[in-house]
Amino acid sequence: MNKVGIRLFLAAFAACLFSFSAIAEEGEELTGVTAKVVTTDDGRLTQEGSVLEDGKWILPDDSPTFSITKKPTYKVDWYTYNGYRRYHDACHVCHGPDAEGSTYAPRLADSLKTMSYDDFIAVVSGGREVKRPGGGISVMPAFGDNKNVMCYVDDLYVYLKARAVEALPRGKLSGRMREKKPEEARVYDKECYGE
Amino acid sequence: MRKSALIGALLATVVAAPAMANSDVAKLTADPNNWAMQTGDYFNHRYSKLDQINKGNVGSLKVAWSFSTGVLRGHEGSPLVIGDVMYLHTPFPNLVYALDLNNEGKILWKYSPKQDPSVIPVMCCDTVNRGLAYAEGIIILNQADTNVVALDAKTGKELWKATNGDPKKGETHTGTTLIVKNNVLVGMSGAEFGVRCHVTSYDLKTGKRLWRAYSMGPDSEILVDPKKTTNLGKPVGKDSSLKTWTGDQWKIGGGSSWGWFSYDADLNLFYYGTGNPSTWNPVQRAGPDGKPIDQLYTMTIFARNPDTGMAKWVYQMTPFDEWDYDGINEMILADIDVKGKKRKALVHFDRNGLAYTMDRATGELLVAEKYDPAVNWTTGVEFDKSSPRYGRPYVVAKYSTFQNGEDVNSQGICPAALGSKDQQPAAFSPKTGIFYVPTNHVCMDYEPFKVSYTAGQPYVGATLAMFPAPNSHGGTGNFIAWDAGKGKIVWSKPEKFSVWSGALATAGDVVFYGTLEGYLKAVDPANGKELFKHKTPSGIIGNVMTYSHKGKQYVGIFSGVGGWAGIGLAAGLTDPSAGLGAVGNYAGLSEYTALGGVLTVFSLP
Numbered sequence: 142m143n144k145v146g147i148r149l150f151l152a153a154f155a156a157c158l159f160s161f162s163a164i165a166e167e168g169e170e171l172t173g174v175t176a177k178v179v180t181t182d183d184g185r186l187t188q189e190g191s192v193l194e195d196g197k198w199i200l201p202d203d204s205p206t207f208s209i210t211k212k213p214t215y216k217v218d219w220y221t222y223n224g225y226r227r228y229h230d231a232c233h234v235c236h237g238p239d240a241e242g243s244t245y246a247p248r249l250a251d252s253l254k255t256m257s258y259d260d261f262i263a264v265v266s267g268g269r270e271v272k273r274p275g276g277g278i279s280v281m282p283a284f285g286d287n288k289n290v291m292c293y294v295d296d297l298y299v300y301l302k303a304r305a306v307e308a309l310p311r312g313k314l315s316g317r318m319r320e321k322k323p324e325e326a327r328v329y330d331k332e333c334y335g336e
Numbered sequence: 337m338r339k340s341a342l343i344g345a346l347l348a349t350v351v352a353a354p355a356m357a358n359s360d361v362a363k364l365t366a367d368p369n370n371w372a373m374q375t376g377d378y379f380n381h382r383y384s385k386l387d388q389i390n391k392g393n394v395g396s397l398k399v400a401w402s403f404s405t406g407v408l409r410g411h412e413g414s415p416l417v418i419g420d421v422m423y424l425h426t427p428f429p430n431l432v433y434a435l436d437l438n439n440e441g442k443i444l445w446k447y448s449p450k451q452d453p454s455v456i457p458v459m460c461c462d463t464v465n466r467g468l469a470y471a472e473g474i475i476i477l478n479q480a481d482t483n484v485v486a487l488d489a490k491t492g493k494e495l496w497k498a499t500n501g502d503p504k505k506g507e508t509h510t511g512t513t514l515i516v517k518n519n520v521l522v523g524m525s526g527a528e529f530g531v532r533c534h535v536t537s538y539d540l541k542t543g544k545r546l547w548r549a550y551s552m553g554p555d556s557e558i559l560v561d562p563k564k565t566t567n568l569g570k571p572v573g574k575d576s577s578l579k580t581w582t583g584d585q586w587k588i589g590g591g592s593s594w595g596w597f598s599y600d601a602d603l604n605l606f607y608y609g610t611g612n613p614s615t616w617n618p619v620q621r622a623g624p625d626g627k628p629i630d631q632l633y634t635m636t637i638f639a640r641n642p643d644t645g646m647a648k649w650v651y652q653m654t655p656f657d658e659w660d661y662d663g664i665n666e667m668i669l670a671d672i673d674v675k676g677k678k679r680k681a682l683v684h685f686d687r688n689g690l691a692y693t694m695d696r697a698t699g700e701l702l703v704a705e706k707y708d709p710a711v712n713w714t715t716g717v718e719f720d721k722s723s724p725r726y727g728r729p730y731v732v733a734k735y736s737t738f739q740n741g742e743d744v745n746s747q748g749i750c751p752a753a754l755g756s757k758d759q760q761p762a763a764f765s766p767k768t769g770i771f772y773v774p775t776n777h778v779c780m781d782y783e784p785f786k787v788s789y790t791a792g793q794p795y796v797g798a799t800l801a802m803f804p805a806p807n808s809h810g811g812t813g814n815f816i817a818w819d820a821g822k823g824k825i826v827w828s829k830p831e832k833f834s835v836w837s838g839a840l841a842t843a844g845d846v847v848f849y850g851t852l853e854g855y856l857k858a859v860d861p862a863n864g865k866e867l868f869k870h871k872t873p874s875g876i877i878g879n880v881m882t883y884s885h886k887g888k889q890y891v892g893i894f895s896g897v898g899g900w901a902g903i904g905l906a907a908g909l910t911d912p913s914a915g916l917g918a919v920g921n922y923a924g925l926s927e928y929t930a931l932g933g934v935l936t937v938f939s940l941p
Contacts (some may be wrong), residue, residue: 226783229799234528235457238802241924244902244931245409246463270453277408282457287793315801316745316783336790 170201173258173298178306183211186308196325197295204258205295207303217309217320217327222319224300227293231284239311240304245279253298253305261298265290292333357601358515358540360472364418369884371417371892374467374512375761376840379669380598381761384882387890389940394858394868400890401441402873407431407934410877410898412759413467413479413512414838417883418489423470426933427462427898428456428480434492437885445492451481455503458529458792462898464510465876466596466759467612471515471540478509484522484538496543500524500536504792507531511594512842515540516606516642521597523608527590527634527662530614530795535638537645542848547645551591551610551633552577558633559645566649566699567847568727580630582623588789590614591634596761600680603697605639605648607682609663616753617797618658618738619786628656628669628738635663637684637692639699649699654688655728657711658737659782660753660798661672661688666761667696672769674702674821676742683820685762685773687755690717690729693837694822701727705823707757707816710750710805737782745783752780752802754900758836761879762818765841768861770826771818772847774835778812800913815839815849815857817864828862833925836901837893838879848891850876852901853928856893856938872936875929877901888939896933897925 176188186209188238191198197220198208205286207221235246242248252260268283281316303309319323357378364372368385376382389397405411407426415424421444422435432447456463459480466823467474472496475487482501483848487494501507502521514521518540524533532553537546547557555575562574578586592611599606613621613631623629635654640647654661668683674693682696689711693703704717712737714729733739737746754776780800787797804812813831818824837850847861852875858868875897882891 205835214455226785229801230785230796231794233799234794234796244898278453278456278813280453280456281378282793284456284793289787289790289794289797296494315781316747322743330786334786 172202173200173204173206173302174255176200176206178308184212188302188306196323202258205299207299208309209303209308212300217303217314217319219320219322220296221299221303221309222314223293223326224296224298225314227289228297228300231290232297236293240301241311250304250311253301258298262294265294265297288334292330343455357599358471358517361470361515362601364470365466370419371881371883372470373416374413374469374879375596375598375666378601379600380466380761380764380866381668381670381841382761382839382879383765385843386882386884386889387842387844388884389842389846389882389891391846391860391867393940394846394895396846396941397858397868397870398941399870399940400937402933402937403441403935404437405431405433405896406932407896407933409896409933410462410464410902411896411933412877412879412899413895413896414879414881415892416468416470417881417885418470420885423468423475423489424935425465425468425477426895427465428459430465430477430479432468432475432477432487432492434489438924439541447487447492449476449477449479449483449485450730451479452503455481455508455588458503458506458602459508459510462900462902466512466594468512469513469515469520474540476513476515476520478511478513478522479747480508480510482496482507482509482524484509484513484543486543486684487542490518498538498543498545501531505531506792507599509594509758510595513608514597516599519546519642521606521642523593523595523597525592525594527592527611527614528794528796529792530588530590530789531585531592533592533611535608535645537642549640549645549647551593551636552581552586552589552631554578558647559640560647560650565647567804568651568699568701572650577632580632582621582629585621588614589634591636592664596666597757598667598669599642600669600696603680604641604643606642606694607637607639607667607669607696609665609667609684610634610636610638611662611664612660614795615787615797616660617742618656619742619784619785620797621656622738627900630655631657635661635665637663637682637694639696646742650880651694651699651701651727653686653729654692655690656738658731659688659749661686661755663687665757665759666753668762668771669696669762669915670764670766670820672821677862681820683771685757685775685818687751687758688729688891689751689756689915690714691818691820691823693823703820703823707773707818707825708751708805708814710777710779710808711756712750712911727936737784738873742785743783745781748779748806749779750779750805751776752778753800754778754802754834758900760836760837760877763839763841763847765847765861767843767845769821770860770861771820772841772849773816773818773840774837774839774849775816776812776834777808777814778802778834779805815859815864817861827864829859836877836899840880840882840891842882848880850878850880850893850895850938852876852897852925854895854897856880856891856936870938873934874932875901875925891938892935894933894935897929897931
């Protein structure tokens, strides 16, 4: 198993245990929820404590995050962009363009403010049903066996995180504003789709 | 007048139906006191002969009564009125109400189907339902979970139930049904889930399945006759669909069929359009040689015999779709003057931004013109019959998401995937000979990428960003009048948001439509001048209907924002090419309206 594969495996494993790991304690390492948005010395927007590992930005708790260059031109890292486009493939028909929510599904740009990485993986892979006040049921389907989603669940998370912490304003991102697709990403595509 | 209509209705349930149409439906729709079909009549005119409410007095319309459906999501379609009873439907869970018009709308009966909520997320673009159908004392409900249910119109008791598909594979129902003779014609949604869609006929009395015609596949399953079924006047030949797909891709081919059907009793043909091929990534659908391949019969107008399902003629508007320009929009049948000659025409406002006028008997292409000047993906359709490209659109290379390729963002394509018009049906006035069309004025950036198929999961393969048509009025909609004989816009009235509501034209020289902010509007058919507007409780994606009861004319409209409009617009659209500064005048729909299903009924004071 390569490193990405291991990370995915660990994420899925963590997801099984998410209900036990959700409580943060004093002095604990920075997570996707607790790490603040910072501008680095080289002018990038990212979350506090992120480091580059195999072309991806990772927080101390091993959850992924985004990296956005604002100057000279606005550019997001490939994985944030890939999350954006995969989001608009599988998620936006319910959750709205730019994670803005719709008449019947929550605004993920809000949800990801407080939702942990592990919870996110658990809900995406396992789905859930929510009873709405005043009757009616909202259903999030389980995407666990959908490669189009699960292969890129980290990218979806990173994109939504950037939206949630307002590092990425709505309507801002387009195909012109991304880093080139790295070779690692091409190799990963093939591995994950099993080609 | 009302009494005689009612007696007529009662008689029709007893008297055996002659061969044409469904005699009961034909009779009921001929009486303008009723609104007996979703589309007004078999020709999809959405025109009423009622003229009590007219151009001179429409300005003084008042709310007569209103009714909450108790359901929050997008309310498409409209109620039916047959005699003294109004029948209403709702989005999922698809409740049905019968209201007594003689007793201030008291609920005569209510039907609450039990459906598995897991069907909700496999309904691309909201849990809408486009309404009930009625014939011979039977109400047909087309449930989200693909159950077709026949109810006794008097009691609401279930008469039969037929299961048309499997939601676990992404098969769902959103459309209405059309009843022709003893056939209940049922479409299918699910092209975003790789469903091979079809139209199926069920027997009105028993619910027995009579025939099924797939959108793609072997001749015997798509019900085309290689020798007799024609495409632009020529026989389609053997395996005409299979030849246009790579390998087994036709098995997950899409081609949904949830639009509004129409029917011509003289020709004994019914008409509908099919949706996009799955996936939205054209690169994955290329031919074995890596070149575009047609993917028949997606994006196609079908003329079929309702007794057998056999196709008389076909015409594909967008071969090898690269933009999700579904061909599902309604076919309006009208006898009009086309280029100086009287024609039995079929008029269709396609998602791809072209309005087609065809000879509905033969399938000859007469007119194909842009009905929104913003449309830019094509330079037009080839009309030279000797050309091998006859009837095909010319694609502008810059806007070809296939030529630009996977992982490339094709920018500034007009229209956007929701089309210059979506399902919101247009109206035709035989009095003016003009079509009144609710339209979208939206463009997009589109980026296709690789996806794999999993049954019951989204199978889309592209992302798109939508924004108002550039260098225009800044809004995302227009309400237009269209001359289908000439292929020209007569007038165009800008709207802040896409007009997602079905129009209604009347003999009183008034045209009605609803807006996403929630206004019911009445305009002058001569010039689009606004004569009346009233803000209803929620945004309107339903269709305007009219009926008359005890000598008084009423106009009814569902409000209840949702649908694709609810996804794409509830959160507002921004123009990514304009940056963040230019969107001030383009605030989200959520600043104007909120959820809620309500029927509002208007009349003169």
